[in-house]
Amino acid sequence: MPRILRFQIDTCYEGHKVIHFLRGEAGLSARLVQSLKRQPGGICLNGIQTRTIDRLHAGDILTLCLPDDTDNVEPLPLPLDRLYEDDDLLIVNKPAGLAMHPTHNHQGDTLANAVAAYFQQQGRHVTMRCVGRLDRDTSGAVVCALNRYAAARLSGGVEKEYLAIVSGRYHGSGTIDRPIVRPNPMHTSRAVGEGGLPAVTHWQAERWGENMTLVRVWLETGRTHQIRVHFASLGTPLVGDTMYGTPDERIARQALHCVSARFVHPVTGRPMYVEAPLPPDMEALCAQMDPAQE
Structure with missing residues:
Protein backbone atom coordinates (compact mmCIF):
# COMPACT_ATOMS: atom_id res chain seq x y z
CA MET A 1 0.00 0.00 0.00
CA PRO A 2 1.20 3.55 -0.66
CA ARG A 3 2.58 5.50 2.29
CA ILE A 4 0.49 8.60 3.01
CA LEU A 5 2.17 11.59 4.68
CA ARG A 6 0.12 14.49 6.05
CA PHE A 7 1.42 17.92 6.99
CA GLN A 8 -0.53 20.72 8.67
CA ILE A 9 0.68 24.08 7.40
CA ASP A 10 2.01 26.47 10.03
CA THR A 11 1.56 30.23 9.96
CA CYS A 12 5.17 30.71 8.85
CA TYR A 13 4.21 29.24 5.44
CA GLU A 14 1.14 31.46 4.99
CA GLY A 15 1.07 32.60 1.36
CA HIS A 16 4.06 30.49 0.32
CA LYS A 17 3.96 28.19 -2.68
CA VAL A 18 3.55 24.45 -2.17
CA ILE A 19 7.01 23.87 -3.68
CA HIS A 20 8.63 26.04 -0.99
CA PHE A 21 7.16 23.84 1.73
CA LEU A 22 8.05 20.60 -0.04
CA ARG A 23 11.67 21.58 -0.64
CA GLY A 24 12.02 23.33 2.73
CA GLU A 25 10.10 22.00 5.71
CA ALA A 26 9.32 18.60 4.17
CA GLY A 27 12.85 18.19 2.82
CA LEU A 28 11.89 16.54 -0.48
CA SER A 29 14.42 16.28 -3.26
CA ALA A 30 13.62 17.91 -6.59
CA ARG A 31 13.50 14.44 -8.13
CA LEU A 32 10.93 13.17 -5.64
CA VAL A 33 8.79 16.29 -6.11
CA GLN A 34 8.75 15.71 -9.87
CA SER A 35 7.79 12.07 -9.35
CA LEU A 36 4.89 13.01 -7.07
CA LYS A 37 3.66 15.67 -9.51
CA ARG A 38 3.32 13.03 -12.24
CA GLN A 39 1.41 10.63 -9.99
CA PRO A 40 -2.39 10.94 -9.66
CA GLY A 41 -3.07 12.03 -6.09
CA GLY A 42 0.64 12.44 -5.44
CA ILE A 43 0.32 15.94 -3.94
CA CYS A 44 -3.03 17.05 -2.52
CA LEU A 45 -4.06 20.20 -0.67
CA ASN A 46 -7.11 19.78 1.57
CA GLY A 47 -7.99 16.58 -0.29
CA ILE A 48 -7.69 18.01 -3.81
CA GLN A 49 -4.75 17.43 -6.13
CA THR A 50 -2.73 20.61 -6.25
CA ARG A 51 0.03 22.25 -8.23
CA THR A 52 3.36 23.10 -6.67
CA ILE A 53 2.86 26.77 -7.60
CA ASP A 54 -0.38 27.01 -5.61
CA ARG A 55 -0.35 29.05 -2.40
CA LEU A 56 -0.64 27.70 1.13
CA HIS A 57 -2.61 29.02 4.08
CA ALA A 58 -2.20 28.34 7.78
CA GLY A 59 -4.15 25.23 8.80
CA ASP A 60 -4.14 23.69 5.32
CA ILE A 61 -3.51 19.93 5.14
CA LEU A 62 -0.95 18.94 2.53
CA THR A 63 -0.93 15.23 1.68
CA LEU A 64 1.75 13.25 -0.13
CA CYS A 65 1.11 9.78 -1.53
CA LEU A 66 4.34 7.79 -1.81
CA PRO A 67 3.85 4.78 -4.12
CA ASP A 68 5.26 1.36 -3.38
CA ASP A 69 8.71 0.89 -4.87
CA THR A 70 9.55 -1.45 -7.70
CA ASP A 71 12.83 -3.28 -8.23
CA ASN A 72 14.01 -6.69 -9.36
CA VAL A 73 15.39 -8.07 -6.08
CA GLU A 74 14.21 -11.66 -5.75
CA PRO A 75 12.47 -12.35 -2.42
CA LEU A 76 14.28 -15.05 -0.43
CA PRO A 77 13.06 -15.90 3.07
CA LEU A 78 15.97 -15.65 5.52
CA PRO A 79 15.98 -15.04 9.27
CA LEU A 80 15.70 -11.33 10.15
CA ASP A 81 16.65 -10.12 13.62
CA ARG A 82 14.40 -7.04 13.70
CA LEU A 83 15.37 -4.39 16.24
CA TYR A 84 12.73 -1.79 15.27
CA GLU A 85 10.01 -1.41 12.66
CA ASP A 86 7.34 1.10 11.64
CA ASP A 87 5.78 2.36 8.40
CA ASP A 88 8.97 4.18 7.37
CA LEU A 89 11.87 2.28 8.92
CA LEU A 90 13.18 -1.21 9.48
CA ILE A 91 16.27 -1.69 11.65
CA VAL A 92 17.86 -5.12 11.73
CA ASN A 93 20.80 -6.76 13.46
CA LYS A 94 22.68 -8.11 10.43
CA PRO A 95 24.69 -11.28 11.01
CA ALA A 96 28.24 -11.66 9.75
CA GLY A 97 28.45 -13.48 6.42
CA LEU A 98 25.37 -11.81 4.93
CA ALA A 99 25.97 -9.36 2.08
CA MET A 100 23.84 -6.23 1.91
CA HIS A 101 22.82 -6.33 -1.77
CA PRO A 102 23.01 -8.86 -4.61
CA THR A 103 26.35 -9.04 -6.44
CA HIS A 104 27.82 -11.42 -8.99
CA ASN A 105 29.03 -13.56 -6.05
CA HIS A 106 25.84 -13.29 -3.99
CA GLN A 107 22.74 -13.23 -6.17
CA GLY A 108 20.08 -14.27 -3.68
CA ASP A 109 21.49 -14.72 -0.19
CA THR A 110 21.59 -11.05 0.84
CA LEU A 111 19.88 -8.74 3.28
CA ALA A 112 17.99 -7.09 0.41
CA ASN A 113 16.53 -10.46 -0.60
CA ALA A 114 15.53 -11.21 2.98
CA VAL A 115 13.84 -7.81 3.42
CA ALA A 116 11.99 -8.21 0.10
CA ALA A 117 10.67 -11.60 1.23
CA TYR A 118 9.64 -10.26 4.64
CA PHE A 119 7.51 -7.51 3.12
CA GLN A 120 6.19 -9.76 0.35
CA GLN A 121 4.62 -11.89 3.08
CA GLN A 122 2.77 -8.73 4.17
CA GLY A 123 1.61 -7.93 0.64
CA ARG A 124 4.04 -5.02 0.27
CA HIS A 125 6.72 -4.36 -2.33
CA VAL A 126 9.52 -2.46 -0.61
CA THR A 127 12.93 -1.44 -1.91
CA MET A 128 15.50 -1.56 0.88
CA ARG A 129 17.37 1.74 1.10
CA CYS A 130 20.13 1.29 3.65
CA VAL A 131 21.49 4.37 5.38
CA GLY A 132 25.14 3.34 5.58
CA ARG A 133 26.30 -0.13 4.64
CA LEU A 134 28.16 -2.83 6.50
CA ASP A 135 30.72 -5.18 4.96
CA ARG A 136 29.54 -8.75 4.43
CA ASP A 137 31.52 -10.05 7.41
CA THR A 138 30.69 -7.11 9.69
CA SER A 139 27.67 -7.60 11.93
CA GLY A 140 25.33 -5.16 13.61
CA ALA A 141 22.66 -2.51 13.24
CA VAL A 142 21.49 -1.61 9.73
CA VAL A 143 18.95 1.20 9.29
CA CYS A 144 16.68 0.65 6.27
CA ALA A 145 14.42 3.40 4.95
CA LEU A 146 11.23 1.96 3.49
CA ASN A 147 10.40 4.81 1.13
CA ARG A 148 12.18 7.56 -0.78
CA TYR A 149 11.04 10.27 1.60
CA ALA A 150 12.50 8.56 4.67
CA ALA A 151 15.73 7.79 2.82
CA ALA A 152 16.21 11.40 1.76
CA ARG A 153 15.54 12.72 5.26
CA LEU A 154 17.94 10.23 6.85
CA SER A 155 20.80 10.66 4.39
CA GLY A 156 23.95 11.44 6.37
CA GLY A 157 21.99 11.76 9.60
CA VAL A 158 22.63 8.42 11.33
CA VAL A 259 26.49 -1.80 18.21
CA SER A 260 24.13 1.18 17.98
CA ALA A 261 22.47 3.76 15.74
CA ARG A 262 21.24 7.18 16.79
CA PHE A 263 19.17 9.52 14.59
CA VAL A 264 16.07 11.68 14.35
CA HIS A 265 13.04 9.86 12.94
CA PRO A 266 12.51 11.15 9.38
CA VAL A 267 8.73 11.49 9.74
CA THR A 268 7.86 11.91 13.43
CA GLY A 269 10.94 13.92 14.42
CA ARG A 270 11.45 11.74 17.51
CA PRO A 271 15.02 11.05 18.71
CA MET A 272 15.78 7.38 18.04
CA TYR A 273 18.39 5.12 19.62
CA VAL A 274 18.67 1.42 18.81
CA GLU A 275 21.21 -1.09 20.12
CA ALA A 276 22.31 -4.35 18.48
CA PRO A 277 23.65 -6.96 20.93
CA LEU A 278 27.03 -8.51 20.22
CA PRO A 279 26.97 -11.84 18.36
CA PRO A 280 28.26 -14.99 20.09
CA ASP A 281 31.66 -15.04 18.33
CA MET A 282 32.62 -11.59 19.63
CA GLU A 283 30.99 -12.24 23.01
Whole structure:
Protein backbone atom coordinates (compact mmCIF):
# COMPACT_ATOMS: atom_id res chain seq x y z
CA MET A 1 0.00 0.00 0.00
CA PRO A 2 1.20 3.55 -0.66
CA ARG A 3 2.58 5.50 2.29
CA ILE A 4 0.49 8.60 3.01
CA LEU A 5 2.17 11.59 4.68
CA ARG A 6 0.12 14.49 6.05
CA PHE A 7 1.42 17.92 6.99
CA GLN A 8 -0.53 20.72 8.67
CA ILE A 9 0.68 24.08 7.40
CA ASP A 10 2.01 26.47 10.03
CA THR A 11 1.56 30.23 9.96
CA CYS A 12 5.17 30.71 8.85
CA TYR A 13 4.21 29.24 5.44
CA GLU A 14 1.14 31.46 4.99
CA GLY A 15 1.07 32.60 1.36
CA HIS A 16 4.06 30.49 0.32
CA LYS A 17 3.96 28.19 -2.68
CA VAL A 18 3.55 24.45 -2.17
CA ILE A 19 7.01 23.87 -3.68
CA HIS A 20 8.63 26.04 -0.99
CA PHE A 21 7.16 23.84 1.73
CA LEU A 22 8.05 20.60 -0.04
CA ARG A 23 11.67 21.58 -0.64
CA GLY A 24 12.02 23.33 2.73
CA GLU A 25 10.10 22.00 5.71
CA ALA A 26 9.32 18.60 4.17
CA GLY A 27 12.85 18.19 2.82
CA LEU A 28 11.89 16.54 -0.48
CA SER A 29 14.42 16.28 -3.26
CA ALA A 30 13.62 17.91 -6.59
CA ARG A 31 13.50 14.44 -8.13
CA LEU A 32 10.93 13.17 -5.64
CA VAL A 33 8.79 16.29 -6.11
CA GLN A 34 8.75 15.71 -9.87
CA SER A 35 7.79 12.07 -9.35
CA LEU A 36 4.89 13.01 -7.07
CA LYS A 37 3.66 15.67 -9.51
CA ARG A 38 3.32 13.03 -12.24
CA GLN A 39 1.41 10.63 -9.99
CA PRO A 40 -2.39 10.94 -9.66
CA GLY A 41 -3.07 12.03 -6.09
CA GLY A 42 0.64 12.44 -5.44
CA ILE A 43 0.32 15.94 -3.94
CA CYS A 44 -3.03 17.05 -2.52
CA LEU A 45 -4.06 20.20 -0.67
CA ASN A 46 -7.11 19.78 1.57
CA GLY A 47 -7.99 16.58 -0.29
CA ILE A 48 -7.69 18.01 -3.81
CA GLN A 49 -4.75 17.43 -6.13
CA THR A 50 -2.73 20.61 -6.25
CA ARG A 51 0.03 22.25 -8.23
CA THR A 52 3.36 23.10 -6.67
CA ILE A 53 2.86 26.77 -7.60
CA ASP A 54 -0.38 27.01 -5.61
CA ARG A 55 -0.35 29.05 -2.40
CA LEU A 56 -0.64 27.70 1.13
CA HIS A 57 -2.61 29.02 4.08
CA ALA A 58 -2.20 28.34 7.78
CA GLY A 59 -4.15 25.23 8.80
CA ASP A 60 -4.14 23.69 5.32
CA ILE A 61 -3.51 19.93 5.14
CA LEU A 62 -0.95 18.94 2.53
CA THR A 63 -0.93 15.23 1.68
CA LEU A 64 1.75 13.25 -0.13
CA CYS A 65 1.11 9.78 -1.53
CA LEU A 66 4.34 7.79 -1.81
CA PRO A 67 3.85 4.78 -4.12
CA ASP A 68 5.26 1.36 -3.38
CA ASP A 69 8.71 0.89 -4.87
CA THR A 70 9.55 -1.45 -7.70
CA ASP A 71 12.83 -3.28 -8.23
CA ASN A 72 14.01 -6.69 -9.36
CA VAL A 73 15.39 -8.07 -6.08
CA GLU A 74 14.21 -11.66 -5.75
CA PRO A 75 12.47 -12.35 -2.42
CA LEU A 76 14.28 -15.05 -0.43
CA PRO A 77 13.06 -15.90 3.07
CA LEU A 78 15.97 -15.65 5.52
CA PRO A 79 15.98 -15.04 9.27
CA LEU A 80 15.70 -11.33 10.15
CA ASP A 81 16.65 -10.12 13.62
CA ARG A 82 14.40 -7.04 13.70
CA LEU A 83 15.37 -4.39 16.24
CA TYR A 84 12.73 -1.79 15.27
CA GLU A 85 10.01 -1.41 12.66
CA ASP A 86 7.34 1.10 11.64
CA ASP A 87 5.78 2.36 8.40
CA ASP A 88 8.97 4.18 7.37
CA LEU A 89 11.87 2.28 8.92
CA LEU A 90 13.18 -1.21 9.48
CA ILE A 91 16.27 -1.69 11.65
CA VAL A 92 17.86 -5.12 11.73
CA ASN A 93 20.80 -6.76 13.46
CA LYS A 94 22.68 -8.11 10.43
CA PRO A 95 24.69 -11.28 11.01
CA ALA A 96 28.24 -11.66 9.75
CA GLY A 97 28.45 -13.48 6.42
CA LEU A 98 25.37 -11.81 4.93
CA ALA A 99 25.97 -9.36 2.08
CA MET A 100 23.84 -6.23 1.91
CA HIS A 101 22.82 -6.33 -1.77
CA PRO A 102 23.01 -8.86 -4.61
CA THR A 103 26.35 -9.04 -6.44
CA HIS A 104 27.82 -11.42 -8.99
CA ASN A 105 29.03 -13.56 -6.05
CA HIS A 106 25.84 -13.29 -3.99
CA GLN A 107 22.74 -13.23 -6.17
CA GLY A 108 20.08 -14.27 -3.68
CA ASP A 109 21.49 -14.72 -0.19
CA THR A 110 21.59 -11.05 0.84
CA LEU A 111 19.88 -8.74 3.28
CA ALA A 112 17.99 -7.09 0.41
CA ASN A 113 16.53 -10.46 -0.60
CA ALA A 114 15.53 -11.21 2.98
CA VAL A 115 13.84 -7.81 3.42
CA ALA A 116 11.99 -8.21 0.10
CA ALA A 117 10.67 -11.60 1.23
CA TYR A 118 9.64 -10.26 4.64
CA PHE A 119 7.51 -7.51 3.12
CA GLN A 120 6.19 -9.76 0.35
CA GLN A 121 4.62 -11.89 3.08
CA GLN A 122 2.77 -8.73 4.17
CA GLY A 123 1.61 -7.93 0.64
CA ARG A 124 4.04 -5.02 0.27
CA HIS A 125 6.72 -4.36 -2.33
CA VAL A 126 9.52 -2.46 -0.61
CA THR A 127 12.93 -1.44 -1.91
CA MET A 128 15.50 -1.56 0.88
CA ARG A 129 17.37 1.74 1.10
CA CYS A 130 20.13 1.29 3.65
CA VAL A 131 21.49 4.37 5.38
CA GLY A 132 25.14 3.34 5.58
CA ARG A 133 26.30 -0.13 4.64
CA LEU A 134 28.16 -2.83 6.50
CA ASP A 135 30.72 -5.18 4.96
CA ARG A 136 29.54 -8.75 4.43
CA ASP A 137 31.52 -10.05 7.41
CA THR A 138 30.69 -7.11 9.69
CA SER A 139 27.67 -7.60 11.93
CA GLY A 140 25.33 -5.16 13.61
CA ALA A 141 22.66 -2.51 13.24
CA VAL A 142 21.49 -1.61 9.73
CA VAL A 143 18.95 1.20 9.29
CA CYS A 144 16.68 0.65 6.27
CA ALA A 145 14.42 3.40 4.95
CA LEU A 146 11.23 1.96 3.49
CA ASN A 147 10.40 4.81 1.13
CA ARG A 148 12.18 7.56 -0.78
CA TYR A 149 11.04 10.27 1.60
CA ALA A 150 12.50 8.56 4.67
CA ALA A 151 15.73 7.79 2.82
CA ALA A 152 16.21 11.40 1.76
CA ARG A 153 15.54 12.72 5.26
CA LEU A 154 17.94 10.23 6.85
CA SER A 155 20.80 10.66 4.39
CA GLY A 156 23.95 11.44 6.37
CA GLY A 157 21.99 11.76 9.60
CA VAL A 158 22.63 8.42 11.33
CA GLU A 159 25.33 8.31 14.02
CA LYS A 160 26.72 4.81 14.47
CA GLU A 161 28.88 3.32 17.19
CA TYR A 162 31.01 0.25 16.64
CA LEU A 163 32.79 -2.32 18.77
CA ALA A 164 35.97 -3.78 17.30
CA ILE A 165 38.54 -6.19 18.66
CA VAL A 166 41.99 -5.17 17.46
CA SER A 167 45.29 -6.97 17.81
CA GLY A 168 47.74 -5.45 20.28
CA ARG A 169 47.06 -3.34 23.36
CA TYR A 170 45.50 0.12 23.31
CA HIS A 171 45.28 2.51 26.26
CA GLY A 172 42.81 5.32 26.88
CA SER A 173 41.38 6.91 23.76
CA GLY A 174 42.60 8.49 20.55
CA THR A 175 41.95 9.57 16.99
CA ILE A 176 43.25 8.18 13.70
CA ASP A 177 43.32 10.87 11.02
CA ARG A 178 44.71 9.34 7.85
CA PRO A 179 43.46 9.62 4.25
CA ILE A 180 42.31 6.42 2.53
CA VAL A 181 43.04 5.49 -1.09
CA ARG A 182 42.07 2.65 -3.40
CA PRO A 183 45.44 1.52 -4.80
CA ASN A 184 43.97 -0.80 -7.43
CA PRO A 185 40.56 0.00 -8.98
CA MET A 186 40.17 -3.71 -9.76
CA HIS A 187 40.37 -4.68 -6.07
CA THR A 188 38.09 -3.82 -3.15
CA SER A 189 40.93 -3.34 -0.67
CA ARG A 190 41.88 0.13 0.53
CA ALA A 191 44.99 1.61 2.13
CA VAL A 192 46.21 4.71 3.90
CA GLY A 193 47.98 6.96 1.41
CA GLU A 194 48.67 10.50 0.31
CA GLY A 195 46.07 12.04 -1.96
CA GLY A 196 43.32 9.84 -0.56
CA LEU A 197 39.94 10.83 0.82
CA PRO A 198 39.96 12.35 4.32
CA ALA A 199 39.13 9.76 6.98
CA VAL A 200 38.85 10.27 10.75
CA THR A 201 38.26 7.51 13.31
CA HIS A 202 37.85 8.03 17.08
CA TRP A 203 38.38 5.14 19.49
CA GLN A 204 38.31 4.31 23.19
CA ALA A 205 39.79 1.20 24.80
CA GLU A 206 37.17 -0.86 26.68
CA ARG A 207 38.70 -4.24 27.55
CA TRP A 208 42.03 -6.09 27.25
CA GLY A 209 42.73 -9.69 26.38
CA GLU A 210 45.70 -11.74 25.24
CA ASN A 211 47.30 -9.50 22.60
CA MET A 212 43.95 -7.89 21.80
CA THR A 213 41.84 -4.89 22.83
CA LEU A 214 38.11 -4.26 22.60
CA VAL A 215 37.69 -0.69 21.36
CA ARG A 216 34.58 1.45 20.98
CA VAL A 217 34.71 3.36 17.69
CA TRP A 218 33.03 6.47 16.26
CA LEU A 219 33.49 7.71 12.69
CA GLU A 220 33.61 11.28 11.42
CA THR A 221 33.74 9.98 7.85
CA GLY A 222 32.35 6.84 6.26
CA ARG A 223 35.00 5.49 3.90
CA THR A 224 34.91 1.91 2.66
CA HIS A 225 36.67 -0.39 5.19
CA GLN A 226 37.65 2.71 7.21
CA ILE A 227 37.92 1.08 10.65
CA ARG A 228 39.72 -1.96 9.27
CA VAL A 229 42.17 0.10 7.20
CA HIS A 230 42.94 2.60 9.96
CA PHE A 231 43.82 0.04 12.61
CA ALA A 232 45.76 -2.07 10.11
CA SER A 233 47.77 1.04 9.18
CA LEU A 234 48.97 1.19 12.81
CA GLY A 235 50.15 -2.41 12.67
CA THR A 236 47.17 -3.63 14.72
CA PRO A 237 44.59 -5.07 12.31
CA LEU A 238 41.24 -6.29 13.55
CA VAL A 239 41.36 -9.80 14.94
CA GLY A 240 40.30 -12.24 12.22
CA ASP A 241 40.58 -9.73 9.35
CA THR A 242 42.09 -11.79 6.54
CA MET A 243 42.15 -8.89 4.06
CA TYR A 244 44.20 -6.49 6.19
CA GLY A 245 45.71 -8.92 8.68
CA THR A 246 45.96 -12.68 9.16
CA PRO A 247 43.49 -15.47 9.96
CA ASP A 248 42.82 -16.09 13.65
CA GLU A 249 41.58 -19.38 15.02
CA ARG A 250 39.56 -17.53 17.67
CA ILE A 251 37.11 -15.99 15.18
CA ALA A 252 36.22 -16.74 11.55
CA ARG A 253 35.77 -13.12 10.39
CA GLN A 254 36.87 -9.59 11.26
CA ALA A 255 35.80 -8.76 14.81
CA LEU A 256 33.69 -5.70 13.98
CA HIS A 257 30.10 -4.98 15.03
CA CYS A 258 27.87 -1.92 14.68
CA VAL A 259 26.49 -1.80 18.21
CA SER A 260 24.13 1.18 17.98
CA ALA A 261 22.47 3.76 15.74
CA ARG A 262 21.24 7.18 16.79
CA PHE A 263 19.17 9.52 14.59
CA VAL A 264 16.07 11.68 14.35
CA HIS A 265 13.04 9.86 12.94
CA PRO A 266 12.51 11.15 9.38
CA VAL A 267 8.73 11.49 9.74
CA THR A 268 7.86 11.91 13.43
CA GLY A 269 10.94 13.92 14.42
CA ARG A 270 11.45 11.74 17.51
CA PRO A 271 15.02 11.05 18.71
CA MET A 272 15.78 7.38 18.04
CA TYR A 273 18.39 5.12 19.62
CA VAL A 274 18.67 1.42 18.81
CA GLU A 275 21.21 -1.09 20.12
CA ALA A 276 22.31 -4.35 18.48
CA PRO A 277 23.65 -6.96 20.93
CA LEU A 278 27.03 -8.51 20.22
CA PRO A 279 26.97 -11.84 18.36
CA PRO A 280 28.26 -14.99 20.09
CA ASP A 281 31.66 -15.04 18.33
CA MET A 282 32.62 -11.59 19.63
CA GLU A 283 30.99 -12.24 23.01
CA ALA A 284 33.26 -15.27 23.40
CA LEU A 285 36.35 -13.14 22.80
CA CYS A 286 35.13 -10.43 25.17
CA ALA A 287 34.62 -13.06 27.88
CA GLN A 288 38.40 -13.61 27.80
CA MET A 289 39.11 -9.93 28.51
CA ASP A 290 39.47 -7.68 31.55
CA PRO A 291 38.47 -4.00 31.81
CA ALA A 292 41.08 -1.76 30.18
CA GLN A 293 43.14 0.48 32.46
CA GLU A 294 44.20 4.04 31.71
